[in-house]
Amino acid sequence: MRVKIYGAGSIGNHLAHAARSLDWSVDVVDPDPRALERMRNSIYPTRYGKWDETIRQFDPKDQPKGGYDLVCVGTPPDSHIALARSAVAERARAVLVEKPFCGLDLDGAQELADEAAKAGVAGFVGYDHVVGRAARLACDTVLAPGIGEIATLDVEFREFWGGIFAAHPWLSGPADSYLGYWKRGGGASGEHSHATNLWQHFAHVVGGGRVVSVQATLNFVRDGTIDYDRLCLMTLETESGLVGRCVQDVVTQPPRKWARIQGTEGFVEWTCGHAPGVDQVEATLPGRISNVQRVAKTRPDDFIEELRHIEQALASDPARSPIALSRGLDTMLVVAAAHLSHQTGRCVKIDYSKGWVPAALAAV
Numbered sequence: 001m002r003v004k005i006y007g008a009g010s011i012g013n014h015l016a017h018a019a020r021s022l023d024w025s026v027d028v029v030d031p032d033p034r035a036l037e038r039m040r041n042s043i044y045p046t047r048y049g050k051w052d053e054t055i056r057q058f059d060p061k062d063q064p065k066g067g068y069d070l071v072c073v074g075t076p077p078d079s080h081i082a083l084a085r086s087a088v089a090e091r092a093r094a095v096l097v098e099k100p101f102c103g104l105d106l107d108g109a110q111e112l113a114d115e116a117a118k119a120g121v122a123g124f125v126g127y128d129h130v131v132g133r134a135a136r137l138a139c140d141t142v143l144a145p146g147i148g149e150i151a152t153l154d155v156e157f158r159e160f161w162g163g164i165f166a167a168h169p170w171l172s173g174p175a176d177s178y179l180g181y182w183k184r185g186g187g188a189s190g191e192h193s194h195a196t197n198l199w200q201h202f203a204h205v206v207g208g209g210r211v212v213s214v215q216a217t218l219n220f221v222r223d224g225t226i227d228y229d230r231l232c233l234m235t236l237e238t239e240s241g242l243v244g245r246c247v248q249d250v251v252t253q254p255p256r257k258w259a260r261i262q263g264t265e266g267f268v269e270w271t272c273g274h275a276p277g278v279d280q281v282e283a284t285l286p287g288r289i290s291n292v293q294r295v296a297k298t299r300p301d302d303f304i305e306e307l308r309h310i311e312q313a314l315a316s317d318p319a320r321s322p323i324a325l326s327r328g329l330d331t332m333l334v335v336a337a338a339h340l341s342h343q344t345g346r347c348v349k350i351d352y353s354k355g356w357v358p359a360a361l362a363a364v
Helices: 010-021 033-048 077-089 109-119 133-143 162-167 187-191 194-205 299-314 325-344
Strands: 002-006 025-029 056-058 070-073 094-097 122-125 150-158 211-222 227-238 243-249 256-263 267-275 278-284 291-296 348-350 361-363
Touching: 002 010, 010 025, 010 033, 010 299, 033 056, 070 077, 077 094, 077 109, 094 299, 094 325, 109 122, 109 325, 122 299, 122 325, 133 194, 133 256, 133 267, 133 278, 133 291, 150 194, 187 211, 187 227, 187 243, 187 325, 194 211, 194 227, 194 243, 194 256, 194 325, 211 325, 227 325, 325 348, 325 361
Parallel strands: 002 025, 002 070, 025 056, 070 094, 094 122, 150 243
Antiparallel strands: 150 256, 211 227, 211 348, 227 243, 256 267, 267 278, 278 291, 348 361
């Protein structure tokens, strides 16, 4: 596989290392020479032991175009759409866009989806948790006999975002990037939208369908410069009537990344980081001993599993992937619906027949 990565920040380094772990060729593009130097001399060797001399770095004006199997967009969300559309235009075989997919205005999202479909370019979104080994194990467990009828679903990604800034020491805080601005895809609702996506994924797995109703309350931090939500509480309902809860925040210490699929006869719980380097899946049925399975995992493993999944999806049916472009855009509709619900104090309905545009949302 031949890969081009836009962005030499934390995600770009993770994706570059993952691709090289799979013996893929890697080109990295960033307009900031300081970012390229920081990748080469600091981030990559610190994380992975040494710089990989096979990785090529380019300024955008000098970047190669055409012939790529995968183009990865690891830049801030408000630049994702334009870069993804340029990747489609150069006929990459596939495009991977980091989460959150875009800003909450959804500007250009439908156009990108249409252009990718017309060009035959597969699209993916970087919600890597749903293709991780622990999530796959949780899905296999919930589909096995015994849990009964699914009653409800809860997902939480509650994590103080100090770890993000520790991984980006060139940022002094949320004001220095998109993270401090909800309209640009920042805040708890955007940065921790892994939870929204995981909720949607499990809902699909159990036959609940897409989210069609969102009721939300958000709590904001505003000081005249930054404007972000530090807490996003959502009640979600799907096409089949499955109702559950999704919570995202950037304040909780220690973090809690957790999901529970509750059936009438038992439950399955997924926990990310149950212990250092370990994810856990627990299944319990009435009158039976809990079945606990632990999955050893490092942070680089998340990205290696993601790229391995994309390679496998491209060999079969990429549209059926849990991280397909359509799933990521559905997640953005739910996040946008949460903000609209908070602003209006009303429940927001999602009409997918209108596409991935603001008009698909209606407060009722």
